[in-house]
Amino acid sequence: MIQLLGIKKNTKVEIREKLSLSPRKRKEYTEELLKYFEEVVILSTCNRTEIYYRGNLKGEESLNIIFEILKWDINLKESCFYLEEKETVKHLMEVVCGFHSKILGEDQILGQIKEAYLTAIDLKSVNSELQRLFLEAITCGKKFRTEGKLYEIPVSSASIAVSEAIKNKSKKIMVIGYGEVGSLVVKYALSNNIEKLVLVVRNTEKVKDIFDERVVVTTYDEGRKIINEMDCVISCTSAPHLIIEKKHINEYGGNIIIFDLAMPRDIDDKIKEFKRVRLYDIDEISLMDDENKNLRKERMLSYKSIIENYIKEFFQWKNIREVSTVIKDIKNNSAKIIEEREKTLQNKCHDEKDLEIAKILIKSTSDYYVNRAIEVLKEEQLKGQGKECIKILEKIFLKKI
Structure with missing residues (x-):
């Protein structure tokens, strides 16, 4: 039976950090889970941690095994939800279309689910029903966005952060991290009239696709030395530890707005103590006013029949397969x-x-x-x-x- 263990939607960021999974350990976790389950897909993003699995073990017994393998505190079980097959299929189809995202309808989740699926393929952790489900979900997500033309109303944590930075007249912007989210931040920022963009990465030689004269690519150590010269900092790494600590920020100076899009967080929460700093974590960014939110919601609901059809098709396939x-x-x-x-x-x-x-x-x-x-x-x-x-x-x- 296909099942799902995930983190509840409104769980505080402090708890989600404790239940987040390092990408570097995904292979190790998957291999351990496969000792108990037939198929496994781990979906881990800045806003979401979900374990999809298929096997005979279910309910409390399966949850205890997963908590033990992932080294999660069993006392945090109340912050999680568990779904059996029918609801798991519905949940994934809705997730891939953006219905469960903190920023309704954001389009990054489709790529993240595809990445989780391809990783599972590489790890040989899907081969049957879960493989079919993720293939159907990815196709569903693409069709939903294409037919609903959601690209006409773009929104993501990256676009909101940049939009807020521009509203606050930021001219010098630092972007920390150049993964999927970081590349979007850079793209959005450079489409505006800014003076300078400092891109901070671990290995500067890997950045070979930016030719804008406003961009300076530098290392973490060098970036920390000039961070106080910035108007805005947007951080989005996959690091398991803090990137910017209180000691890196001067107490006095010009105002600086900082957006932390990472999970676990990149920025030390203690820097809020400085009056010159405004720090927003991923939850606060998600709550920022979005003039397109109601328009996206209305359009998404009008195309929800696409999701219903894919759910129906999956269970038809499963029935015939039996x-x-x-x-x-x-x-x-x-x-x-x-x-x-x-x-x-x-x-x-x-x-x-x-x-x-x-x-x-x-x-x-x-x-x-x-x-x-x-x-x-x-x-x-x-x-x-x-x-x-x-x-x-x-x-x-x-x-x-």
Whole structure:
């Protein structure tokens, strides 16, 4: 059975930090989880930590194993939610379309789910139902955004942070981290009339796709030395520790606005003690007024039938898959009988031309009735009458006479 363990939507950032997962340990966690479950996909983003898994262990027993493997404090279980198969499928389809994002309809989640799925493929942790579910979900997310034309109303934590920075007349902006979110921040920032953008990365040689004269690429150590010259800092690394601490910020100087888009957080919360600093974490950024929010919500709800169709298609596929063994047996038995009939005919008929015609007729007749039986089986399975139909077909096609 497919199941899901996730972090509740309104859990405070301080708790989410304790339940976040380092990308570097995803392989280790997945390998350990596969000792207990058939398939596993780990989705871990700045706003979301979810473990999708399929196996016989379920409920409390499965949750305890996951908490132990991930080294989570069992006392934080109240901050998590658990879903069984039907609700898990619905949840993933809604998540990939942006319905459960803190910033409604943001488009980064589709890429994050695709990345989680491709990582699972590389780790060989999906091979059956969970693999099919994620493929369907990714296709659903693409279709939802294309048909709903959500690109006409773009919004993300990156765009909101840059928008707020520009509203506050920031001309010198520092961006820390150049992953998926960081690259978006840089793109949005450079589309505005700013004087300078300092991009802080661990390895400057890896940044080879920026040619704007306003951009200076530097290291973490060098970035910390000039951070107090900035009007705005937007941090979005995947580091497991603080990047900017209180000691790196001068108590006095010009006003500086800082956006921390990371999970766990990059910026020391203690710098709020300085009057010159305004620090926003990912939760506060999500709550900022968004003039497009109601428009996006209205449009998303009008296209929710796309999600419902993909949910229906997945369960239809799963239902049909459950009778695939019977279908295979019927086809194999049919092939065996055809072969026997052909041998009998070959012994009685010596005209090669007539023999070939007879073989074609035998096979086409057999295929007709076998395929019709399979169609009926699939129809009855979708109606919930599969077991009764299997019993009848087994007597007709598989029972030895």
